[in-house]
Every structure is written in structure tokens, then in C-alpha cells.
Amino acid sequence: LALRNDLQQAMDTEALELHYQPIVDGHTCRVVSVESLLRWRHPERGLIQPSQFIPLAEETGQIIRLTEWALATACQASHALRKHGLLDVRVVVNISPLYFQRADFVQSIRRALQEAGLPGTALEIEITESLLLANKEEAVTKLAELRELGLYTSIDDFGTGYSSLNYLKNLPVDKIKIDRSFVTDIVTDAADAAISQGIISMAHHLGLKVVAEGIETEAQLAFLKRNHCDEFQGYLLARPAPMEALIASLSAGN
Numbered sequence: 001l002a003l004r005n006d007l008q009q010a011m012d013t014e015a016l017e018l019h020y021q022p023i024v025d026g027h028t029c030r031v032v033s034v035e036s037l038l039r040w041r042h043p044e045r046g047l048i049q050p051s052q053f054i055p056l057a058e059e060t061g062q063i064i065r066l067t068e069w070a071l072a073t074a075c076q077a078s079h080a081l082r083k084h085g086l087l088d089v090r091v092v093v094n095i096s097p098l099y100f101q102r103a104d105f106v107q108s109i110r111r112a113l114q115e116a117g118l119p120g121t122a123l124e125i126e127i128t129e130s131l132l133l134a135n136k137e138e139a140v141t142k143l144a145e146l147r148e149l150g151l152y153t154s155i156d157d158f159g160t161g162y163s164s165l166n167y168l169k170n171l172p173v174d175k176i177k178i179d180r181s182f183v184t185d186i187v188t189d190a191a192d193a194a195i196s197q198g199i200i201s202m203a204h205h206l207g208l209k210v211v212a213e214g215i216e217t218e219a220q221l222a223f224l225k226r227n228h229c230d231e232f233q234g235y236l237l238a239r240p241a242p243m244e245a246l247i248a249s250l251s252a253g254n
């Protein structure tokens, strides 16, 4: 429970940070977006991973403030990118199911953009497939509203939940992300290769782009390129980094 108070404090101080990991378009080889990832530097416990404190924040309800903080910080990051001439790099924010399900979810996105003076095209939202199952009608409405604002949306961790590709039908999203668990052994495991190829093919037929995450080797990247995956993310291309470091590397011509 100490962690709960600490999290509150972390949001008020500089202990909480977003790091940003580039996502590269396979056709143009340009960075099209950067995924924001939470990092918490705890004074006594050291670096705490989101997998340790997001579930806690969801339990205590702090996820609401945390997401609002992340949205506002991502908007600042977008301004920093724009200032450096990186006008079409979108900042991706991970959205917890609890936050997505709130009645005023779309309004909170609109407000964050308005307060920062940014167009919807500045942001991209990642949501896990699990949350979409709960109430499809409502999800469709919200996703359509986001699209109207100009945001892109992606389905994160695709293939790990219970939804089928058929479920994607009529869902107004732009991309799906092949989960890292399929990418890891994509070159050596025939099943993982087949699943990934199936996801890419079906997604393309539904008019969606495919992002592969967790790419660590040239062989994985080559396989995914050969199979027409659209966008790439992973340590091979770039690790998550603070905004200053990201801008330095992007300005250097990456």
C-alpha cells in the first residue's frame, strides 16, 4: 500500500517518465511513430516496470490519473518532435481497458489534444484486444469517434487473447500488432511463422496495417519484410529512450 502513495507522489514529481520507442515503416524506412512506455524511478526500489505497477494502478483507480498524465506527457512529446521538424511522427499511447471503458474516454482524448493545441493526427492509441470483447457496440462507437478526430488506433498483443480475426470485421481500427511472443521464434518455429503469415494476410484483406514488435535480429526482420509486414519495432531498430535521446538520434538522420 506504500506503493500506492508513492505512485501518487511519482506523478507529482519527476519520478515517472515516458520513454519512446520508434516504429519504422518498411516501405519508406522512416520512423512513422514512437510508442510511449512508462518508466518509474522509485527512490528505494529502483526502476519499477509497468507490469508491476499498472495492475496496482488499475486496482486502486489511479490508472485514470496515470493515463491522463501519460496523455498530457505524450502531447508534450509531440510538441518536442514538431519543434525539431519531425512533423509526421505520431506519439503512441497505451490505453488501459479500464480507461477505454469510461463514458468520457473520447472526451478526455479530445481535451488533452485541445489543451496542447494539437491535431488528432499527433496521437495514436494502442488497446489490447481483450477490452474490445466486453462491449463491441460501444467500442465501435468510440473507435469511430477517434478516427474522426484523426487518430490512428492499433490492437496491441494481437493473437494472445480470445478474439478471432473475424472479430476485427467492422471494427474501425487502423493496425494490429503481432505480439512479441510470435516474433521471438518466427524464424525457427514453423507454427509461429504460420500464425504470423496468417495474421498479416488476413489483416491486409481487411484493410489493416500490421506492426511487428519485439524484433531483435536481422533474420526476424528479413522474414517479416518478406511476408509484407508493414511496420517494425524492436531492440534491433531502437530501444525505448527518453525524448531528448530520441530526438538526437532522429535528427541525426535515422
Ligand code: G
Pocket: 036, 037, 038, 049, 050, 051, 054, 070, 093, 094, 095, 096
Ligand atoms: O515497457 P515494458 O515492456 O515494460 O511494458 C510492459 C507493459 O506495460 C506493456 O504491455 C505495455 O503496454 C504496458 N505499458 C507501458 N506503458 C504504458 C502506459 O503508459 N499505459 C498503459 N496502460 N500500459 C503501459
Ligand code: G
Pocket: 021, 037, 094, 156, 157, 180, 213, 214, 215, 216, 233, 234, 235, 236, 240
Ligand atoms: O505490450 P506492449 O507491446 O505495449 O509492450 C511493449 C514492451 O516490449 C515494452 O515494455 C518494451 O520495452 C518491450 N520491447 C520493445 N522492443 C523489444 C524487443 O525487441 N525485445 C524485447 N524483449 N522487448 C521489447
Ligand code: MN
Pocket: 035, 094, 126, 156
Ligand atoms: Mn503497446
Ligand code: NA
Pocket: 156, 157, 158, 177, 179, 180, 213
Ligand atoms: Na504487445
